[in-house]
Structure formats: C-alpha cells, structure tokens
Amino acid sequence: MRNGLSVDVEDWFQVGAFERTIDRADWPTLECRVEANCDAVLQMFAEAGVHGTFFTLGWVAERYPALIRRIVAAGHELASHGYDHKRVFQMSADDFAADLKKARAILEDLGGVAVRGYRAPSFSIDARTPWAHPILAEQGYAYSSSVAPVVHDHYGWPQSPRHAWRPVADSDLVEWPVTTARAFGRTLAAGGGGFMRLLPYGFTRWAIRRMNAEGHPAILYFHPWEIDPGQPRVTDAPLKSKIRHYSGLSAMAGKLKQLLADFEWTRADALLPAQQERARPWRAAA
Template identity: 45%
Template sequence: MVVASTRYNALTVDVEDYFHVAAFDTTVSKQQWPDLPQRVVRNTEILLQQFEVHQAKATFFILGWVAERFPQLVQKIHAAGHEVASHGYAHAKASVQSQSEFLQDIQRAKALLEDITGSPVTGYRAPSFSIGKSNEWAFATLQQAGYLYSSSTYPVVHDLYGTPDWPQQPYKRTEGIWECPMPVLNKAGKQWPIAGGGYFRLLPYWLSKKCIDSYLKQSDSPYMFYFHPWEIDPQQPRFASAPFKSKFRHYTNLDRMEAKLVRLLQDYQWRSIREVFQPYFV
C-alpha cells in the first residue's frame, strides 16, 4: 500500500444514528427514537474494522443517547485505542438551547462517557457545528463543564451553520478552552468546505483528494475529516415524508461512501484529535 502523505491528520466520527440528524428534526420526533430500528452499532463496528485494517486511530464524538443504550460499543471504541469524546446527549443544537440547558446536556454526556470508559473525556463537538456569534457563551460553559477543547465551528458560509469570519486554525479562546475549527480551502477569494461529511459523499473522490492535498500545501495546521456511521449504510430505513433537500443531502451516494472512505484511509495517515492537536494544547 502506497501512502500519499506521511503527515498525521485528524480523523473524527460523529456517532449518531440515521434518525438523529438535524435534517430530520421536523420529520422524526425524539419520542419516536427508541422505537426506530437501531443501526449505529452495526455501522460503527464496520468502521472500527476498517480503521484496524488501515492502522487508523480516530476521535469518536459519541452522542450520550447512543452511549446510554449501547455502552459496550463505547467500551469497544475505547479499548481499540480511539479517543472517546462528547457529542452532547440529545443532539440538540447548541444554538437553540439556553445556557442552563446546554450545561446540563454537556455535563450529562461527559459523565456518562466517563463512567463507561473510566477515562476523562476532554473533547466536544456541537451538533451541526452550532456554536457561533449568537451563543459564544457556549465556550465558557464548556470550560465550566471541564472540557479541554471543542471542534464545533466551521468557518464557511452555509445555510445551516457557519462562522466565516472566525479563525481557521486551532486557537485558545479567552474563556480558556481550545477551539479546533473544521478545515477550509482558501481559493479564488472564498473559503471552501473540505472537511468531509456530505460534501465528501456528494463529490467525486479525486476532487476531495485534490482539495485535501491543496490544503496540506497551504496550511501548517493538520487536516481534519469528519463523517457519521450512517453514511456507510445504504440499507438504513428511509423517511419518505422528509423534505426533498433533506433527503437529497442524506441519501445521496450512501452506497459509495464506504469505498471512498477506504481510499481515504489508504491515502493518508490518521490519528485522533487528542494526538494530532496535542502540540497546540500544551
């Protein structure tokens, strides 16, 4: 196997099920979640196998709702040497919660994950990158809850999130917590989203790879990639009543994602945020 880059980059997985995604907030209620077919264990275990084959380590931002129901999955992730981090408990956007609600959510998730693994949980990612100018208090709240870093901002223009005028490199906030924003490619006077997720699924692999390589040439910071376990699962149940845009974003190329992910694992070397960004955190 020929590795295109020996530079370590950060691999991250937002561990949630297909029905948790914000795109289906108006289609599926939280009360329905327990009664829906659960696919997250199957899909995450496939990822763990692929990561082992390709000697990749990752940060798993695990939803507390998932951890509470499948603690053995969390233990398996931890035992395999990956970083266990928090995705909050109930997949509520930070931007729609009050400060007290947010604190309760992130404390509950952190305590749950630490009880399962027996190890400190220091990282957090907000659902839908939902920390921005309207709720900067979230950083102080995360620091209060005992987190070391957040990876909750994306410096792009997007219809659902985005902090285009915020820093593009890891930086320590005045609140005392580190923020590791998602990477963007600066080209033609614009900031292009290249961090994975739906863009990686929708675009051809050669284009994603070209963007990653360009980023590695122009940036001193490590590259960071993110995706979800449901993205490798074309057999997941479908919500026919969901809005067209939501269905297009969620279901397109599910059948191609795992093969593209394997190519990504082969072409680059991957480690957790805790390892890759450790020089920043000291």
C-alpha cells in the same frame, strides 16, 4: 503530516436533516443501526491500522454500552457529541451546561476514560452562542471541534478562523474547526460528511493537501450511517433533506478506504498539543 480523523456517533434518525420530520419522542421506536455501523467503521480502521476520535451522543452510549467499551478498547479517543443532538443555539446557556455534564458523565462512566473533547451537533457553536466556549472551559474541556467557518444554510460562522484558535482568555481551551479550503476568494467546506459523499473524492484529497501545505493538519469527520445504504428511508422528509442525506451512501465506504490509504491519520487529542501551541486568541467583532 498526520491528520485528525473523527466519527460523529449518531443514528440515521438523529440527524439535523430530519429534525423537523422525526419526533424525538419516536426515537426509541425506530430501527437502530448505529451499533452495527460503528462496528463496521471499527473494522475498517483496524484493517488500515488507524486510530480516530469518536464524538459520541450520550443517548447512543446509554443504549449501547458495549460499543463504547469496544471503541476505547481499540485505542480510539472517546469524546462528547452532547446528549441527544440538540443544536447549541437552540439551548440556553444553563441547558447547554447541563447537556454537557450529562453526556460526559455517561461516556466517562461507560468508557472508563476522561472525556476531553467536544463537538457540537451540526457544528452549532457560532456567533449566536457567545456563552458556549466559556462553559466548555469552565467544565474543563481541552478542545472543541464545533465551528464550521463557512456560509451554510444550517450552520456556519464564516468570520471565524480556519485554523485552531483560543476562544476564552486565560484558558487552554482550543477550538479546532473542521477542515476548509480557500479557492476563488471563498472558504469552501471540505471536512468530510456530506461534502465527501456528494463531491468527487479528488476534491477531499485536494483540500487535505492544501491544508497540509499551509502547515496545518486536517480534521475530517463522517457519520456511521454514511456507510449504510440500506438504512430506512424517510419518505415524508423535504426533498432537499433527502438529497443531502441519501446521496452518495453507496460510494462512501470506498471513499473512506481510499482516504485511509492516502494520508496519515490519528486521534484528535494526539494532535492537540501542537494545536494548543499554535492557537491564537480570536474574538468576534461586536
């Protein structure tokens, strides 16, 4: 079974773990490493013969237009990660609509391709944002991969389905949650990122096999900064944030290479027709 591989294109200083430590106004003054790290990811994918989806911040695209063109030229899907990594539940509905339009216009202008997919920063579509999916549908997005159906201190919508579902009546929009696994009566986060860095690789492999055994493709994600152990350290960040962000950086590239070898991977949009066919409507209980 082919699985969906995705990259959330953002730099080390734009992550949720540091949002209360690093001021957005200081972003332009910090060392940007996203282009070099993305090029390393592109090389890794090329060597493995793999294509994926790059959910990209508009902020990054504006500053590295040649990177956007390289992503598209290499055969990868270009998708939106919003403009500047503001969480959806921190915006109003109007602000969210404007953010979507701004990021998409930048990406489509630079990439020369239609942007059909969206991933909310920090998986921040949840029960607090009932207006988010209708706005995505209104703007013509084909799919979102913005929900984590787990319990987590930073995000999560644990009541939502684990597999692709239709959030808006009379719309083809599909919400395709990041991969989870069921064990011991619990839903475990297993979609990549920090969970892949912090846990043994065998856990990720087991979770993908479980998802495939259920008859569904997995969808995994990671960030370019996660293969960059030499990135700057944010010394004044909370200890919990530093542990989350810096643990396992030196091992991540090796885990990714093993992942690329162990499973079949493709772009999210290549798997979308099957997800649309199988997705069923779901609404949160009032």
